[in-house]
Amino acid sequence: MPRTADHEERRRQIAGAVRELISEHGLDAVTVARTAAAAGMSVGLVQHYFRSKDEMLLHAFNEVSAAIRDRAGERIRAGIEHRRPIAWVLAEALTEFVPLDERRRTEFRVTRAFAGRSLDAPALAEVDTETARRVREDIARAVHNGKECGEVAPDLDPWPAAVRLAAVTEGLATQVYRDPAGVNGTPAAELAESLIAAELATVFTGECRQYANGA
Amino acid sequence: MPRTADHEERRRQIAGAVRELISEHGLDAVTVARTAAAAGMSVGLVQHYFRSKDEMLLHAFNEVSAAIRDRAGERIRAGIEHRRPIAWVLAEALTEFVPLDERRRTEFRVTRAFAGRSLDAPALAEVDTETARRVREDIARAVHNGKECGEVAPDLDPWPAAVRLAAVTEGLATQVYRDPAGVNGTPAAELAESLIAAELATVFTGECRQYANGA
DNA sequence: TTGATAACCGTACCACCATACGATAAAAAC
DNA sequence: GTTTTTATCGTATGGTGGTACGGTTATCAA
Numbered sequence: 001m002p003r004t005a006d007h008e009e010r011r012r013q014i015a016g017a018v019r020e021l022i023s024e025h026g027l028d029a030v031t032v033a034r035t036a037a038a039a040g041m042s043v044g045l046v047q048h049y050f051r052s053k054d055e056m057l058l059h060a061f062n063e064v065s066a067a068i069r070d071r072a073g074e075r076i077r078a079g080i081e082h083r084r085p086i087a088w089v090l091a092e093a094l095t096e097f098v099p100l101d102e103r104r105r106t107e108f109r110v111t112r113a114f115a116g117r118s119l120d121a122p123a124l125a126e127v128d129t130e131t132a133r134r135v136r137e138d139i140a141r142a143v144h145n146g147k148e149c150g151e152v153a154p155d156l157d158p159w160p161a162a163v164r165l166a167a168v169t170e171g172l173a174t175q176v177y178r179d180p181a182g183v184n185g186t187p188a189a190e191l192a193e194s195l196i197a198a199e200l201a202t203v204f205t206g207e208c209r210q211y212a213n214g215a
Numbered sequence: 216m217p218r219t220a221d222h223e224e225r226r227r228q229i230a231g232a233v234r235e236l237i238s239e240h241g242l243d244a245v246t247v248a249r250t251a252a253a254a255g256m257s258v259g260l261v262q263h264y265f266r267s268k269d270e271m272l273l274h275a276f277n278e279v280s281a282a283i284r285d286r287a288g289e290r291i292r293a294g295i296e297h298r299r300p301i302a303w304v305l306a307e308a309l310t311e312f313v314p315l316d317e318r319r320r321t322e323f324r325v326t327r328a329f330a331g332r333s334l335d336a337p338a339l340a341e342v343d344t345e346t347a348r349r350v351r352e353d354i355a356r357a358v359h360n361g362k363e364c365g366e367v368a369p370d371l372d373p374w375p376a377a378v379r380l381a382a383v384t385e386g387l388a389t390q391v392y393r394d395p396a397g398v399n400g401t402p403a404a405e406l407a408e409s410l411i412a413a414e415l416a417t418v419f420t421g422e423c424r425q426y427a428n429g430a
Numbered sequence: 431t432t433g434a435t436a437a438c439c440g441t442a443c444c445a446c447c448a449t450a451c452g453a454t455a456a457a458a459a460c
Numbered sequence: 461g462t463t464t465t466t467a468t469c470g471t472a473t474g475g476t477g478g479t480a481c482g483g484t485t486a487t488c489a490a
Binding site for chain 1: 436
């Protein structure tokens, strides 16, 4: 074996530089040269880890999408472990998609930029739709679990409910991003959290049986 | 006066070419040369009507945003004139934002592309936020009118309701765009319409008094 | 020690694009 | 009819950016 370096770590460094560049100056400002500079390496090295610029961008988009979804998933996992009501857990998970702090705002800007470019880049579009599909499935699964627990009415179809919850979350995320100050004096953050909670309340209408049992 | 030509008409032609180019090949494919070719004129002529490419893009974005909003406004105006229930009128107006046919799909793609570029283009970002603000106001006004008519409970705050309706509409529009085939067998179009209707039903809970009167 | 392989650097090339510019034609004004 | 102004064209130019490429260093195997 020759001179060694952590391949995946380098790719993450580069993807991180891409993320910061997009968030601060937009996707058009991302050039291979600038990315290399931001990552503290040479142009040649970036080429060593990504055969083309498109591949580099795709990787960055994938990584950011995965990061968001992983955080949401982690919140769900932890919530389940602590025997929280599913509605409560889901509320926390969904707010991960809303740009309520710098990190989430950065990620939101990145996904927004890539969504725009997806128009003529099938590979990027697939990341977008695939991520959305997974989120929808996670939500539908949570609603389904709510039935077994007793929080959700047994005859409720999880799929329309999941689409609705995904839609409000995404829509509210956009609104919070555009007008963080909110509307009519109410900060957008408060508005988003209360509206998500209200929307969840129309799906999770019952009490969780596990609570009565004590688990 | 010298040699004459319809200034606004030419600008509309160019904006139309930009719209088609974006929708078919993405915002990155829009060059001044290609736009000129698509509009059937020379590069120099495009420059004659727009001092810079940015100005040209800004105009195109403005025009598309206005077109969508105008159609929604027209639906509202016509609905009011025909004494329709406000909930019904609003449902029609909101579906103008959902990409349910080719025209709306084209417009959706254009706004999506511009939203992505808005990250580092303040002028474009302003069009985005301003359009969203106006839509929100239109919805809030409709909810307010619903009170006088008797369709909306008198103590309901129109603003959170407007934010919520705008959010679901925008979110559903995105979902329909990404997966027109829908989820679990249900076409996205049906899903979107029924979910918007359901959301409206939580705001417009009463009957319109004008109906009883006959008007 | 030698050779092979991978990590890394810097640059040169090529294509593309926004914009500047000069030129021409036509219509209106005087 | 001359002048002025606008509509229209085509090209030249300067800058930028992706990628190809040649070169260097360091590590491990034989």
